[in-house]
Amino acid sequence: MNYPKVIKRYCPKCKKHTAQKVSIYKAGKRRASAIGERRHAEDKKGYGGQKFPKLAKPAKVTKKVTRMLTCPECKKKFNTYGIRIKKFELVAA
Numbered sequence: 736m737n738y739p740k741v742i743k744r745y746c747p748k749c750k751k752h753t754a755q756k757v758s759i760y761k762a763g764k765r766r767a768s769a770i771g772e773r774r775h776a777e778d779k780k781g782y783g784g785q786k787f788p789k790l791a792k793p794a795k796v797t798k799k800v801t802r803m804l805t806c807p808e809c810k811k812k813f814n815t816y817g818i819r820i821k822k823f824e825l826v827a828a
């Protein structure tokens with residue numbers, strides 16, 4: 736799917752339509768010292784450490800793509816709902 740790099744959309748902060756920049760949202764790096772990460776590492780340690788069977792065949796063939804829109808006037812970022820798609824490209828339109 737080809738998607739334009741800039742779309743005109745309503746900004747709830749500016750309360751008007753602005754030409755917003757589109758980018759693809761990427762999850763940030765996981766912190767190794769977070770309690771959940773430490774607990775998971777502790778659970779996986781030693782004999783019989785794998786708690787759940789590893790997925791041999793994933794149920795889904797696509798990944799969700801979340802578009803992030805940035806308003807040029809107030810610099811606020813908006814995430815839109817994710818769409819399942821095999822190929823997502825940003826093109827100049």
Ligand SMILES: [Zn+2]
Binds near residue numbers: 750
């Ligand atoms: Zn704005």
